[in-house]
Amino acid sequence: MKARAGVAILGSTGSIGISTLDVLRRHADRFRVVALTAHRDVEVLLEQCLAFEPDYAVMADETAAERLRDRLRAADRPVEVLAGAAGLERVAALPEVDQVMAAIVGAAGLLPTLAAARAGKRLLLANKEALVMAGPLFVAAVRDRGAELLPIDSEHNAVFQCLPPDFASAGLESCGVRRILLTGSGGPFRATPLNQLAEATPEQACAHPNWRMGRKISVDSATMMNKGLEVIEAHWLFDALPEQIEVVVHPQSVIHSMVEYRDGSVLAQLGCPDMRTPIAHALAWPGRMDSGVAFLDFARLATLEFQPPDFARFPALRLAFAALAAGGTAPAILNAANEVAVQAFLDRRIRFTAIPAVVERTLEQVAGRAAVTLATILDDDARARAAAGERVAALAVEV
Numbered sequence: 132m133k134a135r136a137g138v139a140i141l142g143s144t145g146s147i148g149i150s151t152l153d154v155l156r157r158h159a160d161r162f163r164v165v166a167l168t169a170h171r172d173v174e175v176l177l178e179q180c181l182a183f184e185p186d187y188a189v190m191a192d193e194t195a196a197e198r199l200r201d202r203l204r205a206a207d208r209p210v211e212v213l214a215g216a217a218g219l220e221r222v223a224a225l226p227e228v229d230q231v232m233a234a235i236v237g238a239a240g241l242l243p244t245l246a247a248a249r250a251g252k253r254l255l256l257a258n259k260e261a262l263v264m265a266g267p268l269f270v271a272a273v274r275d276r277g278a279e280l281l282p283i284d285s286e287h288n289a290v291f292q293c294l295p296p297d298f299a300s301a302g303l304e305s306c307g308v309r310r311i312l313l314t315g316s317g318g319p320f321r322a323t324p325l326n327q328l329a330e331a332t333p334e335q336a337c338a339h340p341n342w343r344m345g346r347k348i349s350v351d352s353a354t355m356m357n358k359g360l361e362v363i364e365a366h367w368l369f370d371a372l373p374e375q376i377e378v379v380v381h382p383q384s385v386i387h388s389m390v391e392y393r394d395g396s397v398l399a400q401l402g403c404p405d406m407r408t409p410i411a412h413a414l415a416w417p418g419r420m421d422s423g424v425a426f427l428d429f430a431r432l433a434t435l436e437f438q439p440p441d442f443a444r445f446p447a448l449r450l451a452f453a454a455l456a457a458g459g460t461a462p463a464i465l466n467a468a469n470e471v472a473v474q475a476f477l478d479r480r481i482r483f484t485a486i487p488a489v490v491e492r493t494l495e496q497v498a499g500r501a502a503v504t505l506a507t508i509l510d511d512d513a514r515a516r517a518a519a520g521e522r523v524a525a526l527a528v529e530v
């Protein structure tokens with residue numbers, strides 16, 4: 132057995148990537164950072180390379196890769212710098228890599244994340260969009276290539292912890308599972324008067340009450356599309372039927388999700404809202420190790436509240452359930468339209484309330500296909516981006 136497990140972090144400069152490095156720093160005796168990757172943030176990747184001395188660094192952007200190469204050469208550090216999508220896929224499948232943290236945001240993470248699964252790695256999945264787009268391909272890769280798929284999303288990591296160890300082979304039904312209860316805080320606009328939502332700014336949408344995250348997932352949390360993507364993610368991760376997955380709004384984000392059993396028992400996983408807990412859990416699984424996260428103080432936990440989700444306030448949630456029911460490439464179309472709409476909102480080209488409207492129109496316009504292959508996914512993703520882009524142009528206003 133190797134002395135230290137090799138880890139590659141796809142998206143190391145983002146919120147999840149930085150939290151992962153924080154956990155790894157505490158366990159340098161158990162893990163070795165083999166590869167770090169980013170899109171174009173040269174400064175942060177350089178700093179990470181100097182601190183963690185990986186064998187490889189990848190910049191998706193070719194010009195940024197050139198800059199990083201120069202800077203590392205000047206610092207006399209022997210890190211091999213790769214560029215582009217091919218570089219990302221290569222480090223995800225390196226023989227010296229045992230675990231891959233998939234923490235690129237959005238569809239850009241699909242191919243390298245799939246490459247890690249197909250190379251039979253332990254895949255720590257934060258990049259939920261990849262699974263939403265290509266669920267059947269991941270399920271097949273895990274089955275056929277002996278990969279391990281461990282959820283990093285706090286909700287799915289909580290569900291994983293509340294299920295028996297053999298749930299994947301036995302199936303939820305034989306394990307006595309009745310429902311998976313995904314909790315969600317409801318985001319920053321849970322109680323905002325409906326007639327004010329159209330005026331919401333990117334700054335307000337990104338100010339999540341409980342979690343510090345990247346901008347895209349923050350906006351997704353504000354529309355609750357994030358919870359919708361998580362419903363689809365739960366379907367693939369746990370082989371759960373749509374009617375077995377329920378969303379519960381829980382504003383305090385202390386219970387990260389629950390599993391309800393046939394006998395009436397409900398198992399929940401609790402903890403402070405800090406992504407280092409699920410990250411440490413997945414890195415150490417089936418063991419446990421320190422994460423640096425503060426422990427819950429039950430004497431200070433005043434109340435835990437629960438509410439049903441408001442589908443009128445959060446139409447994105449309804450659209451995600453509909454895409455899951457439609458199946459085939461519909462979830463990839465939903466995801467692509469959402470990425471386009473969220474970026475347009477962040478760029479102040481459309482209003483907050485236009486995000487689900489763009490997604491809904493795209494789902495109506497772009498016909499999905501039943502066959503989920505890499506080719507149909509990528510093609511429908513491109514068609515959805517074009518249709519959503521046209522809708523954004525038609526709706527564009529100064530916010």
Ligand SMILES: NC(=O)c1ccc[n+]([C@@H]2O[C@H](COP(=O)([O-])OP(=O)(O)OC[C@H]3O[C@@H](n4cnc5c(N)ncnc54)[C@H](OP(=O)(O)O)[C@@H]3O)[C@@H](O)[C@H]2O)c1
Pocket residue numbers: 141142143144145146147148168169170171172173191233234235236237239257258259260283284285342343344345346347348406
């Ligand atoms: N943040 C959380 O608490 C949280 C919780 C649960 C799940 N997740 C999921 O984890 C994933 C990452 O979220 P995040 O909040 O960490 O995002 P983030 O802070 O925006 O970081 C995204 C990372 O992906 C890289 N990246 C962006 N576009 C890329 C491209 N085209 N090609 C290659 N790399 C690219 C970024 O590089 P640059 O820095 O160079 O741009 C950065 O390293 C998302 O799928 C999200 O849904 C996040």
